[in-house]
Amino acid sequence: MKPIYQIFGSENSLDVDLVFFIEEMPKTIAEKLSLAKELTNSVAADFPEKVINANLAVCRNGHLIEVYKGTTDELNNSLFYTYGFHQQQYSNQINKLLKRDIDLKFLRSTRMILSFLSKTEYRVAVKNALRGELKEKIQVLETVDLNQISSFGKNTNYQDVLKSIAFQLGQSILLDAGKEVYTKSQIAESFPELKNYLFREENTDTENLQQYLLKFVEILKNRMPQMTKLSEYK
Structure with missing residues (x-):
């Protein structure tokens, strides 16, 4: 079973930016990197001509609570606002905006x-x-x-x-x-x-x-x- 993921960011990006939604964030950087690579490989066939930039996030009650790369508030709001710019396979996982820091x-x-x-x-x-x-x-x-x-x-x-x-x-x-x-x-x-x-x-x-x-x-x-x-x- 493929993981739930969401495309975000610029609609005309040369690469494809993905966030994979996971239940719990790995503890170490090495574990996060390994999981990101594993999940990227699992969906690579869906993006045959694109380089995938993968991120990991834990989502609760319609908003992010933890991310692998970047800041939680920025990624959360980017996922919400840019959802419609891309052809998505899953519904928007974000329904609550976070206050920007x-x-x-x-x-x-x-x-x-x-x-x-x-x-x-x-x-x-x-x-x-x-x-x-x-x-x-x-x-x-x-x-x-x-x-x-x-x-x-x-x-x-x-x-x-x-x-x-x-x-x-x-x-x-x-x-x-x-x-x-x-x-x-x-x-x-x-x-x-x-x-x-x-x-x-x-x-x-x-x-x-x-x-x-x-x-x-x-x-x-x-x-x-x-x-x-x-x-x-x-």
Whole structure:
């Protein structure tokens, strides 16, 4: 018997993002990874031309209570809002939205963006910042000039990284303004300047992305004094 799963995210994604609903989350990362691979293999025939990005989630009373990757509130609401964008085999498992944790979103996006920069000329400062406090992370992001970066590392697709950075920046900035978005098209509609990056267009000048990075940092600096936690938490 195949597991119940749900497709989520952008309607025009190159890969397919799936969440498998399970009764109990495995205890260790190795066990989670093993189960995700096992479940992915069980449905691979349904997506013959797609790379499957699998996640695991525990759902109770119509909302998520635990996830393998990402944050519970973001994944929960993404599953709800993007359900109709895909051809689904199962009914929407989510019927209750969760309050978004905006501070956590900014903390997570900060770490993700820095991680993308860990194989560039900023690698020493970035690696120190990833081990350091939020203030140090902000200081490093303020020094980054995306216009000067020609590669994000060997075997790393340049356009893929620009897309990922643009997605995190757009989603975070909009969430700070009170707007939840979960697809590339939704972000591009609000921020047309990010469209080229979100849709992986070649030979894209990074100046617009640089300006959104600075805008993200400024918002984070303004939020920081009111944040009760300055590092990622469950």
